[in-house]
Amino acid sequence: MIYFDHNATTPLDGRVLEAMLPYLKSCHGNPSSLHRPGRIARDAVETARAQVAALVGATASQVVFTSGGSEANNLALKGLAWSLKPGHIRIGATEHPSVVESARLLAGHGWDCRTLTVDARGLIEDAALDAIAKNPPDIVSVMLANNETGVIQDVARIAALATGAWLHCDAVQAAGKIPLNFARTGVHLMSLSGHKIGGPKGAGALIADASVPLTPLIHGGGQEKGLRGGTENVAAIVGFGKAAELAASELQQRSRWLRRLRDRLEQGIEKLPGATVFARTAERLPNTLQFAVAGYDGETLVMLLDRHGIAVSSGSACAGGAREPSPVLLAMGVDPALATGAVRISLGKDNTEAEVERLLTALGRILETGQTY
């Protein structure tokens, strides 16, 4: 099977597995224990904290480990909101469901929640930014890179405009694919996830500036400076740390390779009759390409490609099988019929040129012969 669904999840890097194995086999200590096995586990967690911090230009003390990106987004929004009086929250119109649903919950608790509209390229509109600059809300949440289109927002500019607001940035898809610097972006909170960068599922982090008032979602034994109770998932955290270290050291070569593959794909797809590449003119992640072919349903194309041994996604994997058009594309003003045809190809560092050619050949054959599922 050729795997082109890395924005859903990446395969576990072999070097990450090696780093994790001791903590699954023999180093079984609880990081909160004082004895030697406990201290070994604590050291491993702290090494991972420094590795994750280094990937995003943060300090180790700013890293709060979570179960993944969804929990980090929930902790950012709800954790802030539970620490403040109900006020105003603004989220980007193309955010991940873990941000959208957290904001929806807060709306039921007296918060005024609205979306910041995006233009046809998926970028937050100037009018929406002017509004938050004139009248800063309490909380703003904007993703750095979109999971479906790969569109990259100018978060530093938004941070400069939204002075007075607590600013959260979902950087789950951006981390490890483009250079990232927490301090320089000017945000107060940033979400990350291990399994999008070659790490294991079940480990992520919220990078939190010390000034941010945060109420934990999980109360317990005071782990993670009291912000996330529960015995740490040591092996997964170690894996996340190793994946972050590798992503940082290989960032340039990975992104150069991914961009080369993506550009070749894009060239081939644009030649297909009836094909539209979404957000074509926006700055995008080097590994992501979303397109539709007029008259084809996205899920049908996904299943036809699956028959050819190729794994891609119809929109966001987190949207869970619903046949509704992608809300991200609808927010960009894409015609609902075309949005229903959306297919996302997300490349990984181990994909090859030959695999890209196989995808293009398979797609061409499917469309030429009018295959149906």
Ligand SMILES: Cc1ncc(COP(=O)(O)O)c(C=O)c1O
């Ligand atoms: C932009 C974005 N945010 C958050 C998440 C959730 O991350 P996790 O799967 O680690 O909960 C995802 C997962 O697809 C994502 O793409």
